[in-house]
Amino acid sequence: ASSIVERRAEASFAYSPKNEFSQFEPNSAVWGENFPREYQSYLETSDTSFRSRYGGSATHDMLAEDPRLVVLWAGYAFSTQYNQGRGHQYALADVKNTLRTGAPAPGKASPQPNTCWACKSPDVPRLMNEKGIAEFYKGTWDTKGTEVTHTIGCADCHDSKTMNLHISRPALIEAFERQGKDITKVSHQEMRSLVCAQCHVEYYFDKKQIEGVAYLTFPWDKGMGMDSIEAYYDSHGFTDWTHSISKAPMLKAQHPDYELFQMGTHASRGVSCADCHMPYKSEGSQKFTDHHVQSPLNNVANSCQVCHREETDKLVQDVYVRQEKLIENRDKLEKLLVQSHVEAGKAWELGATESQMKEILIGIRRAQWRWDFSAAGHGNSFHAPVETARIVASGIELAGNARVELARLLATLGWNREVPYPDIETKEKAQKFIGLDMDALNAEKAEFVKNVLPGWK
Amino acid sequence: ASSIVERRAEASFAYSPKNEFSQFEPNSAVWGENFPREYQSYLETSDTSFRSRYGGSATHDMLAEDPRLVVLWAGYAFSTQYNQGRGHQYALADVKNTLRTGAPAPGKASPQPNTCWACKSPDVPRLMNEKGIAEFYKGTWDTKGTEVTHTIGCADCHDSKTMNLHISRPALIEAFERQGKDITKVSHQEMRSLVCAQCHVEYYFDKKQIEGVAYLTFPWDKGMGMDSIEAYYDSHGFTDWTHSISKAPMLKAQHPDYELFQMGTHASRGVSCADCHMPYKSEGSQKFTDHHVQSPLNNVANSCQVCHREETDKLVQDVYVRQEKLIENRDKLEKLLVQSHVEAGKAWELGATESQMKEILIGIRRAQWRWDFSAAGHGNSFHAPVETARIVASGIELAGNARVELARLLATLGWNREVPYPDIETKEKAQKFIGLDMDALNAEKAEFVKNVLPGWK
Amino acid sequence: MKFIRYLIPPPAWRFPVILALGIFAGLFGFSFYVSKAWSYLSDDPKTCVNCHIMAPQYATWTHNSHRQYANCNDCHVPHNNVLNKYFFKARDGMRHSYMFTLRLEPQVIHIKEAGQRVVQNNCIRCHENLLTDEPVLSQTLEAHHNRMDRQCWSCHRETPHGRVNSLSSVPYARVPLPESPVPDWIGRIMKTKK
């Protein structure tokens, strides 16, 4: 009986703020004192035990699971290391430990700019407020190692006075402005996705606007679809890197989660990211948002089943079936891309001219852009399966056409048979094939971790 | 609750007039006297006014809308005429008037067997009952013209005593048996789709089992998916026809509506064909099944909106968006197939050998099978968009690979450039390109319509 | 009488037993009072909302056309006979209060199979006229059974609770609705004015 009394009391109980702090407080523990439920669940993103068929918070070494990726990214840092993302607690640790940021040491700069911190920490808005936006991005990544010290936290998504959701990153606001949209006018439900869209989006570093600054930019001026973004890059003459085998002018897609999600059924029904990845939860009569941001497959009851009455198994299968059907063809596209790169490499070897290669290389760029756009968002196959499938199919077509042209060109150059498929059975073989000296890279990084990182705490 | 219904039934039995008829009564008007609401709505399938973006009951001349089809079917009757299906009232008229059944005349047989009547009339179960199944299929199509005279009707789907749904076609029962399944054990809800599966399925004519009989067979022994059916045909060494340009051993897919529907979201949630194509309707205080079988887009309120609260426009857009995304890539696959056929034709012309062509032609067969499987079911893009997209993408990959091989082979044969794309802008040009004498075919058919058809009433 | 005598404790135990029974009765009464258990015997929907966790269902029901015609018990309790009605209620009530008190309730409540059968029969009970078609009925019974063998809400998915369903899905709903939108004091002032 006393518990009934207690539980009726809960209904009228509310928290009163205990702690005062500023908007730029980067330490989530400070915010957390006022909001213990949210804070406790937020800390759970450090749990790495859940693994679903293709996702989850356990680390997947993507290059080991699929060594073709190494060849697709030959000449680009992604070929050295690429893991599937895990919980927000690891954002900072992972950007420091990845080979992609290199091994800065006294007198030796990181190959990456400070822009790489942009989506990893609430110190970012704080520093931007202190120094200015461009000034923050400026310089190599190692130069702010001592200043960016808190992983993704409350200040990234919340207003400190009202605890309303807010946008802390200029790139998103700027992208809205350039599209003629006002981000302050969006609905509460849209905010429940837009806070994620600060980071879970395709981006590039615009180096043309401000001398010496890799300015974080979302390429949405012509729209957020795969084709519109490609058109944007084409019209800006933008290229991420030149492929080291085929010499194709490549684009890299990074996690276009928000963009693709919008093309799916759930978005069209007004469902937001938080509905699945941060569902509401009630403890007693206290309702709060589960801040353990994670794969909904680890929490089907509170995410999917709020809207769907099917059994857990069935809902999980829904997700897997879509992922499988998509990945089957994405894998084929990957193979075609490996072939295209090595065939183009062969053509150069046999003396092909720039003008003979031009159209072919553009075909490869476009095909791989499609592959990457579909693959880089780890939720795409479920978020928007039909659009993702459309993108994959159009990539297969482009790769096939490029290979027909390559076959004709190779024949002209005197090579009229198959170009052998490289032996890239394992990540190690693939990295060797593209000419990486992994031992050296790993050794350097170990030095960095041992000598430099401790000073960044 | 059921006891109340029973009591009311007793009351009704007492004074309602009844018509007695047998299971083999082919005339729906006779059944209709007992069931006026169902009969009236059944007659509405003669309305041809509704046209949706890709479907509806208005006739679409598919070859005129997309002349590439003519080339894909070169050497096969479908290249002469192919329309999108319309209401059940027209089943008989359309099979009689299509060029595909040829122009039988005294002394001149139809190119088709009696099996072509199988899905057009309730005279079929009646005749099968009288003569036997194989005996019914036997002989050319013109030989039963005087006996098959009623369009699709009540006896096709209903038991005359209980009015329960029943299966009137042996092909479906046999297919279930060969799979080790018992069709008499299915649930009522499954029957609401299985009555449609008597006709809306992929089929072929098995000519090997019984001498001289084109026995209607559903190729499901290995499963109902696209790949399983292909494996079935391959293992039976079956080929529908040899393509007249490429000489590829082709398969024809016909309306695999039921098979693909099963791979979609709605089927996985237990929704049946009748739920959308024959939804309940209420008139006054009575609820009955709307027998105006048609595109649900002409009846969104009673089909979609009972389950979905969205606006009509939004639901219609859902359908169109999926159709568009699918058709975009299916069109690309179509173009690749036209190219493959003409490139293969060129290779033969330049003296290619059987052994050089073999694998390539199998590639073309498999690619076109995928295209046809996705295109022939007019509802596929909505019924199972993700599976349909998977099929299209895998077709594009196969066609691309075949073309790479063809490019290498053509180069070997001394032709190292593009094979010109044929001028097939219109249906007429396309039919001319593949060597059809349409004037002759149309004139013959007109004769048949004028002289023979009147005797078939 | 003999049988009652068995229940009477030996003299030495009498006082503690009476005390225990008293406390027990008192606690029972208290629980009964605090949890408004008496209201279980009524058909008033507010009964169900005694448990705040029933709020989503209450809120959605009040926004559905059924609120005028069907209360919770019209759907969720058997109506084929009176005994069954109270038996079902008692059994359900026991489980619900047990789970509620022990905080075993899931975030998202799912109706159980037995409950589904009850609801289905109640849909049919009210809508029977619509579901039967005289001309058809005069020929065959089967068509009617066929029409009722699927859960009505597999098509009528929004009836009556909508589709989004979780303890936290209708946070701001007024549950239960105020007795009267006119506060007492206004009534009083208006009366005195007259």
Ligand SMILES: [Ca+2]
């Ligand atoms: Ca990018």
Ligand SMILES: [Ca+2]
């Ligand atoms: Ca066929």
